[in-house]
Amino acid sequence: MTLPRLKSLDELQPGDRYELGRLTFSLEDIREFARRYDPQPFHLDEEAARDSVFGTVVAAGLHTLSACFGMLMASPLLQEISLAGSAMDIRWPAPLRPGEEVTVSVEVIEVTRSRARKDRGSARLRYVARRVEDGVVVLDATGLHHLRR
């Protein structure tokens, strides 16, 4: 799939939706992120994870978030218009396990033009990761992006 390289915030409309691709973590991917940023036993150790509420190793929520956000930022979509980000609200409704494949999409929720600066504005973008097998959402995050016009 080819995503457009936007030239202006004005090309975004609430309701627009882009598919960013698919993502799968191996057990070692999950453990590598967790060792640095969330060293809880149920992200690191299969035996310890058996006694956790998850029953198996699951990805750190910040890992899923960072990887999905990275797919957006590595895509052409915002490369010419992204100025900064300043806020994010995140929900992890279900865990993500090693080997599970998710699709990652981004949807435009709101677009605001700056009154003070005619060359910029902001957009609320919602990133959703959904398990391919059963459609369950494992990440639902909305970020506030400051963008060029």
Place this chain on the structure above:
Amino acid sequence: MTLPRLKSLDELQPGDRYELGRLTFSLEDIREFARRYDPQPFHLDEEAARDSVFGTVVAAGLHTLSACFGMLMASPLLQEISLAGSAMDIRWPAPLRPGEEVTVSVEVIEVTRSRARKDRGSARLRYVARRVEDGVVVLDATGLHHLRR
């Protein structure tokens, strides 16, 4: 500083505050995270960053968040009671630059006991990273933690 190893959610009270320590990113730390999870020019390249709204390389917001969260999860505080996390609301009021030192603290905002499961509950914990030099907050995040009682 030694943080306690909590045995139960009941040991947390709204208003409790713990200092997690200090944190500094080198330019290479910032670039390493950004290459994988937020490859925008102002996180990767000093020359490109000069033309950005920041004027210099700044850390990816998810990097600051992940590192601060990692300090909490590597500390003894929640090691025996953390079951899962399911939500987070984040603000990045100011950028974090290479070499800038921040202090990281966590504050208890709210504690809720489960009615259905007497052995667990949840707490809203707020993580704040503040630049040592001028006290400016660079990260203000509140996470929903599911904890043992």
